[in-house]
Amino acid sequence: MIKTDVVIIGAGPTGLFCAHQLGIIGLKCEIVDNLDKLGGQCIELYPDKPIYDIPAVPECTGEELTNNLIKQIKPFKFNFHLNDRVQELTNKDDNWIVTTTSGKKFQTPNVVIAGGVGSFEPRKFPTKSAEKFDGTSVLYSIKDKTIFKDKSVAIFGGGDSALDWAIELSNSSKVSLIHRRDEFRGAPASVKKIKELSKKSIINLFTKYSIKDVKGNGTLEEIEIKSEEGESKTIKADYVLGFFGLIMQLGPIADWGLNLDKKTIPVNTENFETNKKGIFAIGDICTYPGKLKLILSGFHEGALAARGCFKYARPNEKYRFEFTTASSTIKNRLGLK
Amino acid sequence: MITCPIFFCAYIKAMAKIRYIEHNGKEHLVEVQNGLTVMEGAVQNDIPGIDADCGGSMSCATCHVYVKEDWYDKLPKKDMGEDDMLDQAYEPNSKSRLSCQIMVSDDLEGLSVYMPEKQV
Ligand SMILES: Cc1cc2nc3c(=O)[nH]c(=O)nc-3n(C[C@H](O)[C@H](O)[C@H](O)COP(=O)(O)OP(=O)(O)OC[C@H]3O[C@@H](n4cnc5c(N)ncnc54)[C@H](O)[C@@H]3O)c2cc1C
Ligand code: FES
Numbered sequence: 001m002i003k004t005d006v007v008i009i010g011a012g013p014t015g016l017f018c019a020h021q022l023g024i025i026g027l028k029c030e031i032v033d034n035l036d037k038l039g040g041q042c043i044e045l046y047p048d049k050p051i052y053d054i055p056a057v058p059e060c061t062g063e064e065l066t067n068n069l070i071k072q073i074k075p076f077k078f079n080f081h082l083n084d085r086v087q088e089l090t091n092k093d094d095n096w097i098v099t100t101t102s103g104k105k106f107q108t109p110n111v112v113i114a115g116g117v118g119s120f121e122p123r124k125f126p127t128k129s130a131e132k133f134d135g136t137s138v139l140y141s142i143k144d145k146t147i148f149k150d151k152s153v154a155i156f157g158g159g160d161s162a163l164d165w166a167i168e169l170s171n172s173s174k175v176s177l178i179h180r181r182d183e184f185r186g187a188p189a190s191v192k193k194i195k196e197l198s199k200k201s202i203i204n205l206f207t208k209y210s211i212k213d214v215k216g217n218g219t220l221e222e223i224e225i226k227s228e229e230g231e232s233k234t235i236k237a238d239y240v241l242g243f244f245g246l247i248m249q250l251g252p253i254a255d256w257g258l259n260l261d262k263k264t265i266p267v268n269t270e271n272f273e274t275n276k277k278g279i280f281a282i283g284d285i286c287t288y289p290g291k292l293k294l295i296l297s298g299f300h301e302g303a304l305a306a307r308g309c310f311k312y313a314r315p316n317e318k319y320r321f322e323f324t325t326a327s328s329t330i331k332n333r334l335g336l337k
Numbered sequence: 338m339i340t341c342p343i344f345f346c347a348y349i350k351a352m353a354k355i356r357y358i359e360h361n362g363k364e365h366l367v368e369v370q371n372g373l374t375v376m377e378g379a380v381q382n383d384i385p386g387i388d389a390d391c392g393g394s395m396s397c398a399t400c401h402v403y404v405k406e407d408w409y410d411k412l413p414k415k416d417m418g419e420d421d422m423l424d425q426a427y428e429p430n431s432k433s434r435l436s437c438q439i440m441v442s443d444d445l446e447g448l449s450v451y452m453p454e455k456q457v
Contacts, residue, residue: 045396117390117397123457126428158424180429185421210428228430245425247457248390248397263390293392 002079004030005313006110006306007098009086009253012040013295014283015114016069018302023076024330025306027313030106031078032098034085034119039066041284042295044120044246055296065295075335085119089256089279094312096278110309113274113281114302117248117263125156125242129214137220138240148173152236154223156211157243158183163190165241170197176204176235178211178225209233214240253285261287271308272301278312280305353441356449357384369441375450376400376437386452393437395419398426399457400436402450412439412448427453 006022008015011033022029037043042051042062050059060068081104088099089111098106122140124130130138142165151173155166158179163186166177177194184191198205212226223240226232250263259266259275264287267273272280282301284293291297310319324330331337351371355378358364369378379387379400391397395418404412409432419438423429436450 041391041396045391046394123425123427126454159421180424181420181431183420185424245398247399247425249457263388 001097002030002104002106004028004106004108006030006112006309007032007086007096007106007108008112008114009033009098010040010114010116010119010283010285011035011038011080011082012114012116012283012298013042013065013069014116014298014302015040015112016066016073017299018112018114018282018306019076019078020069020073021303021306022309023073023078023333024324025310025319026329026333027306027309029078029112030081030108032081032084032086032100032104034083034121036083038070038080038082039063040116042066051295053294053296075333085252087252094278109278109312111279112302112305112309113253113265113279113285114283114298115250115253115281116284118250118253118285119248120246121249121251122242123244123247125211125214125240127211127214130211130240133214133216133220133240137216137238138214138242140242142241145169148239151238152176153239153241154178154235154237155241155243158185159243159245160186160190161243162186162241163194165243166203167193167197170203174204175202176206176237178206178209180208180210182207204235206233206235211240264291270304272305273308280308351443353443353446353448355441355445356447357386358449358451359384359386360452360454371442373441374437375402375439375441375445375448376435378441379436386456387436388456389437395422395435395438398422398435401426401429401453401456402434402436403430403432403453404434404448404450406432408448409434411444427455427457 005027006029008029008031011031019029043066047063048061050061084100084102087101090097095107095109096111148169149172153169153173154176155162156178166175169175197203209225209227212232213224215222222234223237224232224234265274265281267281267286267288269288272282274281282305283298352368355369356366357379365384367382376389388399390399419435423433
């Protein structure tokens with residue numbers, strides 16, 4: 001059990017800046033994100049796109065913004081828990097017990113939900129029959145590639161993950177690559193390589209096909225693919241891999257007994273607390289009259305939520321307002337002389 | 338066309354009627370202002386079936402719709418990147434579009450779009 005002042009769910013721009021504000025006022029926090037990296041939408045969806053409406057930063061990319069936010073909180077040495085999803089929140093006396101998918105547990109008086117539009121999860125096959133093989137022979141990411149050795153592997157998708165894995169696995173497995181159209185969005189060099197491998201019959205390439213059915217008794221045996229015209233084909237497969245990118249899913253957040261308005265959490269605008277004491281929501285996931293889904297709004301919300309957390313983390317102290325330019329306490333926290 | 342009550346001149350009310358058809362067949366006929374996207378038309382009128390998680394920035398594919406053949410060819414062509422994003426949609430086909438990329442104009446009067454079974 002990790003004890004802390006605040007657990008932040010989501011390491012997008014809002015969660016990262018809220019961590020900064022917590023550090024400034026002298027609170028500790030732990031940050032959990034389902035992605036394998038910090039930065040939320042900015043890093044996952046548009047790392048190279050320029051943003052023009054960050055106050056006092058005329059232009060920066062999603063990646064630059066993320067890197068600067070990370071740099072800004074470095075002095076506080078907070079812990080990040082990546083590749084992990086917050087699954088459960090339960091109440092214990094005046095604390096919350098936060099449990100993640102990997103089994104980590106935190107005890108904290110404050111939880112700040114900065115979950116954006118939800119956690120990034122791989123998009124799955126639409127076919128019902130794929131569900132019963134999910135995690136065993138139907139996979140959306142690869143942890144151990146040795147399991148595919150000398151097996152038949154059907155790979156779906158047209159982006160870099162699908163192409164790169166098709167090329168790599170074709171060395172030691174029988175690979176079929178299936179994509180819904182003729183064009184691929186992966187790197188041109190990989191597309192060229194795939195076409196070569198297909199010409200040499202090292203990879204079976206099926207374009208303009210999508211999945212229809214997944215078959216097998218207990219173990220996966222074959223899959224059926226269909227063209228838009230309705231023609232279908234059967235392919236032998238021991239494993240099926242789907243690379244359709246990531247989607248944002250509200251997921252477990254919907255089960256925590258919070259008031260929800262569509263996919264957002266209503267909050268008060270004084271400290272961004274939800275209907276549950278000690279649970280705050282900031283950034284894209286919160287809603288209130290006039291809410292704008294902008295990074296700059298998330299920063300403001302994080303600053304106020306941090307002060308809200310202070311009250312429960314230090315019930316016997318009074319929060320004292322200070323400027324970073326003037327306060328020696330804050331400069332100490334930032335590791336400055 | 339509406340007549341202006343003060344100067345009695347005719348001016349164009351820049352709207353187009355768009356028909357949104359849910360997967361279960363339920364239809365919603367709404368007037369959408371020119372310049373908005375077909376996605377925004379749905380969201381502003383609380384029409385279910387279009388999630389638009391990324392708010393129209395072409396990065397979520399949860400505003401996916403099917404457009405009937407005759408209309409599909411009449412719509413302005415897809416921009417770079419739309420097909421890449423559609424690869425990640427739920428059950429895309431050759432009549433799929435991202436509704437956040439279809440801008441409403443007079444030419445779209447009478448457009449029908451069909452929602453997929455689900456968006457995620
Ligand atoms: C293409 C594009 C362009 C944009 N351009 C601009 C712009 O120019 N200016 C602007 O101000 N805004 C812009 N935005 C919007 C901006 O990116 C968002 O408002 C911002 O990212 C919201 O930040 P956030 O921290 O609230 O959420 P997010 O960035 O969505 O981060 C949320 C994080 O929480 C994680 N998470 C969720 N649930 C859990 C859970 N249960 N457990 C663990 N982790 C979880 C997710 O994995 C995710 O990493 C743009 C968005 C897009 C898609
Ligand atoms: S609203 Fe996200 S892609 Fe259209």
